[in-house]
Amino acid sequence: MTRKALLSEIERKAWLQTFEHGLWDIAIGLLWLSFGLSILTGIAWMTPIWVAVALPAMQQSMRRLIAPRIGHVTFRGRRRRSMSRVTAILTVTALLGLVFFLLTSWSTRSDAPAAIDWFRTHMLALIGLIWGGALGVAGWAADFPRLYTYGGILFGALLGADLGLPYNLAEALLGVGALITAAGLILLLRFLWRYPPLQESGTEGALEKRTGGDGSA
Amino acid sequence: MIHEPARLLIVAHLYVIDSADYVFLMQRAGLTWGNLSSHLSKLEEAGYVELIKEFVDRKPHTMAKLTAEGRTAFDAYRHQMKALFADLPDESPGSG
Numbered sequence: 629m630t631r632k633a634l635l636s637e638i639e640r641k642a643w644l645q646t647f648e649h650g651l652w653d654i655a656i657g658l659l660w661l662s663f664g665l666s667i668l669t670g671i672a673w674m675t676p677i678w679v680a681v682a683l684p685a686m687q688q689s690m691r692r693l694i695a696p697r698i699g700h701v702t703f704r705g706r707r708r709r710s711m712s713r714v715t716a717i718l719t720v721t722a723l724l725g726l727v728f729f730l731l732t733s734w735s736t737r738s739d740a741p742a743a744i745d746w747f748r749t750h751m752l753a754l755i756g757l758i759w760g761g762a763l764g765v766a767g768w769a770a771d772f773p774r775l776y777t778y779g780g781i782l783f784g785a786l787l788g789a790d791l792g793l794p795y796n797l798a799e800a801l802l803g804v805g806a807l808i809t810a811a812g813l814i815l816l817l818r819f820l821w822r823y824p825p826l827q828e829s830g831t832e833g834a835l836e837k838r839t840g841g842d843g844s845a
Numbered sequence: 846m847i848h849e850p851a852r853l854l855i856v857a858h859l860y861v862i863d864s865a866d867y868v869f870l871m872q873r874a875g876l877t878w879g880n881l882s883s884h885l886s887k888l889e890e891a892g893y894v895e896l897i898k899e900f901v902d903r904k905p906h907t908m909a910k911l912t913a914e915g916r917t918a919f920d921a922y923r924h925q926m927k928a929l930f931a932d933l934p935d936e937s938p939g940s941g
Contacts, residue, residue: 699869
């Protein structure tokens, strides 16, 4: 193995560790749950509320829960650009969700144009393809392999609904969202168990492991 | 300076990323805090590493970043090692 390959491996392991905690999985799962709840309740602004609440919550969780355990690292240009791409892809996906929700509502009206009928007939498969594809592309862009699986699950669930399995779009999204959120929670618990918190002490350069009450190392 | 195994590991990590704090380096390099602190001090004295000290949530927080000199030194070390081992034949199993 060349020195360059070893260095790439070090960099990739550091990068993958930033996804090990499962918070991204929880955020994505809750996104699909919010879509499902929007459709079920007819409240379109549930998704923007998710965005407004979840992103700051995630930022705080990263700072207070994750960083004390695996530290803070900033990556060089290529990785930084990939995260911007992922954020853009997930934002567009969220907006597409809103657009499809509105189109779906419109397509049920009697004054909707005929062309919309085709969309309505194959709506679920189309939505699954676009959203599943978006997750897959995000997974590729961010080098975040679990997104391929989540994209596949989402597409499969919506295709199943389109082919006549006994559940509708809202139920499919709720199911997929719950599954991904549960996976994220399991990852988070495993992460918290595997990595005890560390902190720099008040003295310069000194680090101490948080211990139990008796202060032993 | 870089040849020491622990420092090589630290510099290798800092080479492939932009910057990292003590917790990350300690966790990735598998060093104790005392070792890490000592090695980073030596690297800072040599001008290879820049330590940026700040307070986050009223707690001390130090980020380490490889300087341009540090990157040049690591690149030179890589090329030296590559040249050193370039002429060595592959060792066949069982040879003395």
